[in-house]
Amino acid sequence: MNVKRFVWTAGLVASVRVIAGGGAAVAQTMVIRGGTILTVTNGTMVNGDILVEDGKIVEIGTNLSVPEGALVIDARGQFVMPGIIDAHSHIAAESINEGSVAVSSMTGIEDVLDPTDINIYRELAGGVTTSNILHGSANPIGGKNAVIKHRWGSDAEGLLFKGALPGIKFALGENPKRSRGGRRGVPRRYPATRMGVIDVIREAFTKARAYRKEWQDYEAQKAHGQADLVPPRRDFELEPLVEIMEGKRLVHAHCYRADEILQLLRVAEEFDFRIATLQHVLEGYKVAKEIAEHGAGASTFSDWWAYKMEAYDAIPYNAALMTEKGVLVSLNSDSAEEARHLNQEAAKTLKWGGLSEEQALALITINPAKQLRIDDRVGSIEVGKDADFAIFDTHPLSVYAVPQKTIVDGKVYFDREEDAERQKALVEERAELLEKLKPATEEKQ
Amino acid sequence: MILTRTLTILVLFSGAAASAQDDVIAITGGKIVTLAGEPIENGTIIIRNGRIAEVGANVAVPAGAEVIDASGLEVYPGMMDAVSRLGLTEISSTAATVDMTELGDYNPQLTAATAVHPSSEHIPVARANGITHAVTAPGGSGGFGVGGPYGIHGQASLINLAGWTVEEMAVKMSVGMVLHWPTIQTSTFDFSTFSRVEKKFSEVKEQYEDRVAELEDWMDAARRYAGESEKETDLKLEALAKVVEGELPMMIMADDARDIKRAVQFAEEQGIKMILLSGRDAWKEKALLAEKNIPVILGPTLRLPRTEDEAYDKPLTAASELQAAGVRVIFASFSSANSRLLPYEVGNAVARGLPWEEGLKGITLYPAELFGVSDELGSIEEGKRANLIITDGDPLEIRTEIKHLLIDGVPTSLDNRHLELYEKYRARQ
Numbered sequence: 001m002n003v004k005r006f007v008w009t010a011g012l013v014a015s016v017r018v019i020a021g022g023g024a025a026v027a028q029t030m031v032i033r034g035g036t037i038l039t040v041t042n043g044t045m046v047n048g049d050i051l052v053e054d055g056k057i058v059e060i061g062t063n064l065s066v067p068e069g070a071l072v073i074d075a076r077g078q079f080v081m082p083g084i085i086d087a088h089s090h091i092a093a094e095s096i097n098e099g100s101v102a103v104s105s106m107t108g109i110e111d112v113l114d115p116t117d118i119n120i121y122r123e124l125a126g127g128v129t130t131s132n133i134l135h136g137s138a139n140p141i142g143g144k145n146a147v148i149k150h151r152w153g154s155d156a157e158g159l160l161f162k163g164a165l166p167g168i169k170f171a172l173g174e175n176p177k178r179s180r181g182g183r184r185g186v187p188r189r190y191p192a193t194r195m196g197v198i199d200v201i202r203e204a205f206t207k208a209r210a211y212r213k214e215w216q217d218y219e220a221q222k223a224h225g226q227a228d229l230v231p232p233r234r235d236f237e238l239e240p241l242v243e244i245m246e247g248k249r250l251v252h253a254h255c256y257r258a259d260e261i262l263q264l265l266r267v268a269e270e271f272d273f274r275i276a277t278l279q280h281v282l283e284g285y286k287v288a289k290e291i292a293e294h295g296a297g298a299s300t301f302s303d304w305w306a307y308k309m310e311a312y313d314a315i316p317y318n319a320a321l322m323t324e325k326g327v328l329v330s331l332n333s334d335s336a337e338e339a340r341h342l343n344q345e346a347a348k349t350l351k352w353g354g355l356s357e358e359q360a361l362a363l364i365t366i367n368p369a370k371q372l373r374i375d376d377r378v379g380s381i382e383v384g385k386d387a388d389f390a391i392f393d394t395h396p397l398s399v400y401a402v403p404q405k406t407i408v409d410g411k412v413y414f415d416r417e418e419d420a421e422r423q424k425a426l427v428e429e430r431a432e433l434l435e436k437l438k439p440a441t442e443e444k445q
Numbered sequence: 446m447i448l449t450r451t452l453t454i455l456v457l458f459s460g461a462a463a464s465a466q467d468d469v470i471a472i473t474g475g476k477i478v479t480l481a482g483e484p485i486e487n488g489t490i491i492i493r494n495g496r497i498a499e500v501g502a503n504v505a506v507p508a509g510a511e512v513i514d515a516s517g518l519e520v521y522p523g524m525m526d527a528v529s530r531l532g533l534t535e536i537s538s539t540a541a542t543v544d545m546t547e548l549g550d551y552n553p554q555l556t557a558a559t560a561v562h563p564s565s566e567h568i569p570v571a572r573a574n575g576i577t578h579a580v581t582a583p584g585g586s587g588g589f590g591v592g593g594p595y596g597i598h599g600q601a602s603l604i605n606l607a608g609w610t611v612e613e614m615a616v617k618m619s620v621g622m623v624l625h626w627p628t629i630q631t632s633t634f635d636f637s638t639f640s641r642v643e644k645k646f647s648e649v650k651e652q653y654e655d656r657v658a659e660l661e662d663w664m665d666a667a668r669r670y671a672g673e674s675e676k677e678t679d680l681k682l683e684a685l686a687k688v689v690e691g692e693l694p695m696m697i698m699a700d701d702a703r704d705i706k707r708a709v710q711f712a713e714e715q716g717i718k719m720i721l722l723s724g725r726d727a728w729k730e731k732a733l734l735a736e737k738n739i740p741v742i743l744g745p746t747l748r749l750p751r752t753e754d755e756a757y758d759k760p761l762t763a764a765s766e767l768q769a770a771g772v773r774v775i776f777a778s779f780s781s782a783n784s785r786l787l788p789y790e791v792g793n794a795v796a797r798g799l800p801w802e803e804g805l806k807g808i809t810l811y812p813a814e815l816f817g818v819s820d821e822l823g824s825i826e827e828g829k830r831a832n833l834i835i836t837d838g839d840p841l842e843i844r845t846e847i848k849h850l851l852i853d854g855v856p857t858s859l860d861n862r863h864l865e866l867y868e869k870y871r872a873r874q
Contacts, residue, residue, distance in 0.1 A: 121757065285870050305863075306534075307537045308539070315863040315866050315867055321867060324871075337748055341793070347844055352863075397844065400796040401796070423756045
């Protein structure tokens with residue numbers, strides 16, 4: 001093997017983790033040429049062009065002139081949609097559940113982001129550009145989230161969706177009540193019933209309210225010029241809860257049954273805040289009216305059911321029915337696999353519940369963007385928004401649609417053809433390495 | 446609306462077994478994709494005694510026949526889930542509702558059909574999306590997993606997804622023996638302590654060899670048993686004897702290339718017919734599988750690659766890769782709740798190069814052939830059971846709707862728990 005070849009293949013090994021998206025992740029002026037553009041918020045444009053500068057959409061139209069030096073992406077015969085947004089994900093994190101306590105709001109995903117998780121790339125290859133990385137569902141009040149963009153190859157800091165409103169995970173039902181109970185040698189933990197789950201949340205906000213008052217009193221006294229004041233001790237468990245009450249932090253609440261959904265909405269109203277999203281919310285269709293009145297978004301699965309008791313009344317019509325009843329609905333994955341075909345999951349609502357194509361696409365683009373309060377940046381193809389796109393060879397609501405390119409901030413992070421080349425090279429390299437291994441093995445014997 | 450629907454169900458369903466005998470049904474005006482030749486535009490199917498009596502372009506409709514107008518629609522053979530858990534589980538996390546896997550490593554005497562719950566809510570749910578019959582197999586682990594523990598788990602049964610009792614449902618009580626091949630795993634997860642358990646390679650390798658040796662002993666014992674003229678009945682050996690005598694195929698679940706190779710070697714040494722189940726690494730052994738003529742019932746195409754460096758789309762392209770290498774590829778859900786998603790597993794493989802007709806045959810004709818029932822099922826031909834679906838388009842496409850479904854020639858309800866809940870809560874003011 002010559003030196004040049006060796007260096008190249010050695011680089012490849014590193015590239016599996018570091019730049020499986022290729023070396024193309026450079027922001028530059030770009031024109032996506034001639035595709036069918038599914039804007040989601042503004043209809044469909046056939047044979048349209050998109051001009052991208054500095055990672056933003058600058059112009060959408062037909063026959064746009066190509067600025068000098070611009071990268072031209074030929075999308076003729078293809079479909080361009082906004083990058084897919086997954087409102088419930090657990091990828092790219094070293095750990096998910098701090099289940100030892102019933103309230104783990106002092107913890108956060110941002111502290112454990114893993115930018116080398118291959119699922120970031122695999123999901124890019126399914127058109128996903130933004131994900132809401134959530135803490136697990138082991139406790140009634142869980143840890144803080146991290147909204148990320150799939151900037152594969154960047155460091156943890158570089159993954160963060162800067163400016164996204166922070167959030168936190170809550171969880172109701174079977175998961176928090178069975179947590180750490182029933183296993184050998186592990187003590188059971190309160191709560192063990194849905195009564196206890198709601199109590200934990202109410203107790204926590206009661207404490208948080210008192211904590212907020214302590215700080216308000218302190219600030220008021222300080223404003224009056226009172227000297228020698230000792231500030232209250234900071235409490236990292238309660239601070240995020242105060243932020244929730246002040247509308248600075250979004251609650252993403254894992255829930256299944258209609259009754260527990262209602263209980264949570266009422267507790268939130270008691271403390272004068274709103275639930276941003278009900279996650280899973282498989283029985284949301286039973287209380288869609290109450291969810292809509294409260295103003296919570298709903299982020300659900302397309303068709304999973306019967307894997308546990310609280311999922312027995314799950315129906316594939318849930319997303320469509322809640323939409324019909326005025327709830328802001330998104331479809332999420334909760335799974336590194338499911339995330340790779342959220343477009344197909346959205347397609348199921350055409351059949352199960354009769355949504356329109358635009359409504360179906362909204363479930364994985366503009367709706368989750370609104371739920372995460374990032375719809376000024378992403379979720380549709382509009383001038384001024386981030387240049388995040390998923391390009392498919394046919395309509396993305398078809399089972400036959402294969403992702404071709406995925407673009408984040410005007411950079412190509414996934415290119416199907418480039419990937420195929422890379423895979424081929426990897427196969428060759430592996431064969432070569434195995435060949436090299438052979439004599440060594442024989443010598444040993 | 447709901448009342449009418451309920452009445453229709455009663456009429457249709459109670460008719461399932463009884464009236465099939467004398468009713469004549471004609472399906473007219475649709476495009477018939479027979480899978481036994483070219484599709485027939487504007488064709489007619491005549492069904493008598495639950496079977497296809499005639500199919501063609503110029504077929505007269507007998508007087509008095511019940512006519513299903515399929516104008517503008519398409520008619521296909523009903524879909525067959527080649528490995529499912531239908532009837533064996535209701536709520537996977539609730540053990541009391543799950544009858545998939547017995548205790549003990551060697552249970553060839555068990556038969557899935559004996560535990561099939563005919564009123565499982567999963568059955569009408571699968572049916573509503575075009576699954577008319579399914580192999581239901583013991584050995585699953587429940588939940589989202591495809592696999593399950595090592596061992597001979599018993600015999601799989603082929604059932605129609607309609608009938609008041611399992612006797613009415615059963616097409617064939619036993620179609621294959623399920624064996625989950627042992628594997629070498631040094632690192633496992635222990636749920637009782639919620640931690641990883643690491644074992645020495647030499648230790649797990651020894652256990653692996655012991656298990657293979659035990660399997661060989663069982664096969665030897667079954668062969669001896671089969672050869673004895675006077676003997677005390679041994680139910681386990683009686684069941685295994687069907688495998689050594691070639692009456693039943695061994696459905697061997699294996700994922701690692703190493704295990705697949707070893708299982709193929711085992712089947713060859715034992716002279717038994719093998720079907721590979723799940724086969725995540727089957728693509729690595731495609732030449733071997735093609736050479737030995739071993740069909741694969743692939744696990745879900747919609748799953749993650751096995752390793753970090755495996756191509757992101759390998760589970761999606763594996764089907765076409767195997768097919769191109771000459772391996773017979775069949776698809777299955779390995780699930781109960783997700784059985785209805787079977788056509789989309791295939792659609793995704795078709796999107797990555799598998800010819801459409803091969804994909805469709807992989808959930809109709811090929812599994813019927815594999816389990817020895819292609820004289821009964823799998824295509825639209827005279828004499829076969831009339832298990833049919835009538836759709837408004839390509840059955841592999843997500844938005845396609847099933848408009849009518851017939852099992853043994855009886856128009857069968859598409860109603861199910863999900864539709865009922867939908868209508869009930871949709872009406873809530």
